[in-house]
Amino acid sequence: MVDNVTPLDERLGYLLKTAYARLALRVDAALATLALTARQLALLSVIASDEALSQIEVSARLGVDRTSIVAMLDELERIGLVERRRDERDRRRNTLALTASGRVRVTAAEKARADVEADFLARLDEDSTRRLVAALQALAASSDRRDHARA
Amino acid sequence: MVDNVTPLDERLGYLLKTAYARLALRVDAALATLALTARQLALLSVIASDEALSQIEVSARLGVDRTSIVAMLDELERIGLVERRRDERDRRRNTLALTASGRVRVTAAEKARADVEADFLARLDEDSTRRLVAALQALAASSDRRDHARA
DNA sequence: TATTGTTATACTCTATAACTATA
DNA sequence: TATAGTTATAGAGTATAACAATA
Numbered sequence: 212m213v214d215n216v217t218p219l220d221e222r223l224g225y226l227l228k229t230a231y232a233r234l235a236l237r238v239d240a241a242l243a244t245l246a247l248t249a250r251q252l253a254l255l256s257v258i259a260s261d262e263a264l265s266q267i268e269v270s271a272r273l274g275v276d277r278t279s280i281v282a283m284l285d286e287l288e289r290i291g292l293v294e295r296r297r298d299e300r301d302r303r304r305n306t307l308a309l310t311a312s313g314r315v316r317v318t319a320a321e322k323a324r325a326d327v328e329a330d331f332l333a334r335l336d337e338d339s340t341r342r343l344v345a346a347l348q349a350l351a352a353s354s355d356r357r358d359h360a361r362a
Numbered sequence: 363m364v365d366n367v368t369p370l371d372e373r374l375g376y377l378l379k380t381a382y383a384r385l386a387l388r389v390d391a392a393l394a395t396l397a398l399t400a401r402q403l404a405l406l407s408v409i410a411s412d413e414a415l416s417q418i419e420v421s422a423r424l425g426v427d428r429t430s431i432v433a434m435l436d437e438l439e440r441i442g443l444v445e446r447r448r449d450e451r452d453r454r455r456n457t458l459a460l461t462a463s464g465r466v467r468v469t470a471a472e473k474a475r476a477d478v479e480a481d482f483l484a485r486l487d488e489d490s491t492r493r494l495v496a497a498l499q500a501l502a503a504s505s506d507r508r509d510h511a512r513a
Numbered sequence: 514t515a516t517t518g519t520t521a522t523a524c525t526c527t528a529t530a531a532c533t534a535t536a
Numbered sequence: 537t538a539t540a541g542t543t544a545t546a547g548a549g550t551a552t553a554a555c556a557a558t559a
Contacts, residue, residue: 213410213460213465213468213469213472214469215469215472215473215476216407216410216411216468216472217407217472217475217476218411219404219407219408219423219424220499220502221495222475222479223385223479223482223483223495223498224382224385224386224389224400224475224479225404226495226498226499226502227378227381227382227385227498228382228386229425229502230378230498230501230502231375231378231379231382232425233501233502234374234375234378234501235375235379238375249375250549253370253376256367256368256370257370259364259367260367260369265517265518266517266518267516267517267518272370273370274380274383275549275550276549276550276551276552277517277518277519278518278519278520278550278551278552279549279550279551280518281518281519281520295518301516301517301558301559302517302557302558302559303516303517303518303557303558303559304516304517304518304558305517305518309364314364317364317367318364318365318366321364321366321367321368322366324368324373324375325366325368328373328374328375331374331501332374332501334500334501334503335497335500335501339493339496339497339500340497342490342493342494342497343493343494343497343498344372344374344377345490346486346490346491346493346494347374347377347378347381347494348371348377349485349486349490350381350384350385350482350483350485350486351371351377351380351381351384352485401526416540416541417540417541418539418540418541426526426527427526427527427528427529428540428541428542429527429528429529429541429542429543430526430527430528431541432541432542432543446541449540452535452536452539452540453534453535453536453540454534454535454536454539454540454541455535455539455540455541456540456541
């Protein structure tokens with residue numbers, strides 16, 4: 212009826228969205244054992260990677276709005292994985308740190324996440340996997356510049 | 363502090379999500395001129411690719427719940443791009459079809475979407491692009507089997 | 514005046530349950 | 537009984553505006 216309509220499974224957008232959705236389902240299933248969501252693990256991992264980040268710094272790295280971070284931290288603090296500490300050099304900021312329990316949980320969860328990812332990629336050979344990651348990184352990097360220029 | 367924490371930009375999940383989000387932003391920006399969202403275009407394209415699909419068939423192809431399709435069709439019908447027709451052979455079903463205006467709009471929107479995608483991929487050479495798409499298709503295919511087995 | 518964290522609010526997308534009409 | 541479409545509703549996730557405390 213209408214020509215020039217690319218089938219869904221040849222569209223980059225559809226493929227990226229579908230691949231992400233499926234990986235996310237598996238990661239969430241694996242993390243359920245550890246009572247964590249993929250979203251929470253991402254936040255915990257950013258905190259783990261660089262202690263003393265503020266809430267705004269963390270939100271920028273995750274690409275999540277600072278107002279969304281508030282509720283996530285409330286929950287992670289409630290279950291004892293994270294601590295907010297007033298930054299004494301700038302009392303507007305909170306410095307985020309993992310608790311001992313948080314460190315244990317992140318280590319286990321990171322292993323679970325990496326296992327799921329490896330299993331998800333099992334269909335690809337090593338070279339294809341390396342090139343896939345490199346291509347995605349290139350797209351993210353090139354997009355970064357534009358997005359910042361436009362923002 | 364915690365070792366074995368993979369940086370975000372080496373995680374497949376983060377890369378897929380980020381790449382998709384950025385492409386989606388650009389596609390939506392390009393489609394705004396045509397008063398369409400990427401979501402609407404995906405629905406229109408499925409209808410265009412195979413006339414006489416029912417709402418449930420369309421929802422399955424898109425991976426969108428049938429209840430969500432209802433409101434989307436209401437809007438597309440309201441702006442005159444789509445028609446619901448009772449299937450006379452099974453009066454429970456609606457057969458979906460583009461209007462003449464819908465066909466014109468889809469053709470223009472598909473061109474805009476393809477242009478954005480090509481620009482988004484400009485950083486990659488042809489071989490890398492082909493391999494990226496192939497890898498994503500392989501991941502989608504392998505995941506399909508598992509998801510169906512589990513569902 | 515500007516910034517950090519916070520609350521309130523709203524909007525989109527998604528998922529579930531229950532209804533209707535048809536089979 | 538089961539299925540297609542529909543409605544109502546609730547839950548995530550996200551974004552905006554406005555506020556208090558601090559710079």
